[in-house]
Amino acid sequence: MPQKKNPDLLELVRGKAARVMGCATALQTLVKGLPLAYNKDLQETQEPVFNAADTVIGMLPLVTGFMNTVEFNEAKMNLAASSGYMNAWAAAAYLVERGVPSRLAHEAVGKAVQLAVERGCELQKLPLADLQAIHASFDAGFHSCLGLTEVLGLHDIPGGTAPRHVKRALQNARDRAASLRTQEPLAAR
Numbered sequence: 195m196p197q198k199k200n201p202d203l204l205e206l207v208r209g210k211a212a213r214v215m216g217c218a219t220a221l222q223t224l225v226k227g228l229p230l231a232y233n234k235d236l237q238e239t240q241e242p243v244f245n246a247a248d249t250v251i252g253m254l255p256l257v258t259g260f261m262n263t264v265e266f267n268e269a270k271m272n273l274a275a276s277s278g279y280m281n282a283w284a285a286a287a288y289l290v291e292r293g294v295p296s297r298l299a300h301e302a303v304g305k306a307v308q309l310a311v312e313r314g315c316e317l318q319k320l321p322l323a324d325l326q327a328i329h330a331s332f333d334a335g336f337h338s339c340l341g342l343t344e345v346l347g348l349h350d351i352p353g354g355t356a357p358r359h360v361k362r363a364l365q366n367a368r369d370r371a372a373s374l375r376t377q378e379p380l381a382a383r
Contacts, residue, residue, distance in 0.1 A: 203260050207253050214249050217242035272342060279307050279317055281340040284348050288339045292331045302329035 220242040224235060282303050289299035303317075305328045310317050318340040325332035338344070343357070350356040353363070 201260075203256055207257055210249050210253055214246045217246035217249075276342045277316055279310070281317055281342075281345045282307055284339050284345045285317060285336070287348055288336055289329065289331050292333075294329065294331050298329070302332075306332075 221239055224239055224242075228235075285303045285306065286296070286299040289302060290296055294302070306320060306325055307317060309324060309328070310320055313320075318337050322332065322334060322336065325336060346355040346357060346360075348356075350359065352359055
């Protein structure tokens with residue numbers, strides 16, 4: 195239906211990615227434990243290699259076209275990412291940093307989320323007194339750990355969601371793409 199703006203293309207690409215992953219698994223299984231002698235079974239590598247290549251080559255122009263035309267509503271995305279108790283892990287980590295054992299922090303945050311659900315509000319809207327009634331380790335700094343920036347920064351490891359790692363990964367991807375653009379096409383080699 196033309197009035198809908200569902201990312202069907204990306205859902206289909208995600209499905210095609212499963213096919214490519216299946217081809218990779220088939221190749222890994224084929225070459226696993228090969229003896230040092232004649233390897234006639236390697237003829238079976240051709241189908242998954244060409245299937246994966248054809249699949250990726252077919253997807254690239256579609257994804258490129260999509261990315262060149264897509265527009266993101268960042269305000270709506272930030273609102274969605276900041277709601278729905280996505281910050282519960284950060285809340286538990288906050289308590290753990292204050293010496294609360296992980297299992298008890300998890301239990302306390304679970305109770306806090308349950309209270310927020312009952313009141314129809316987000317975790318960050320619960321008053322400090324109500325939080326302290328759940329666990330004494332909640333303090334005045336608690337609400338400051340629940341923002342989207344703080345939640346993303348919690349996973350400060352390579353490949354994590356911390357902004358500095360995301361920026362580094364994006365720059366690495368840009369550098370790699372630029373490097374690939376300057377390389378001679380395979381057909382010319």
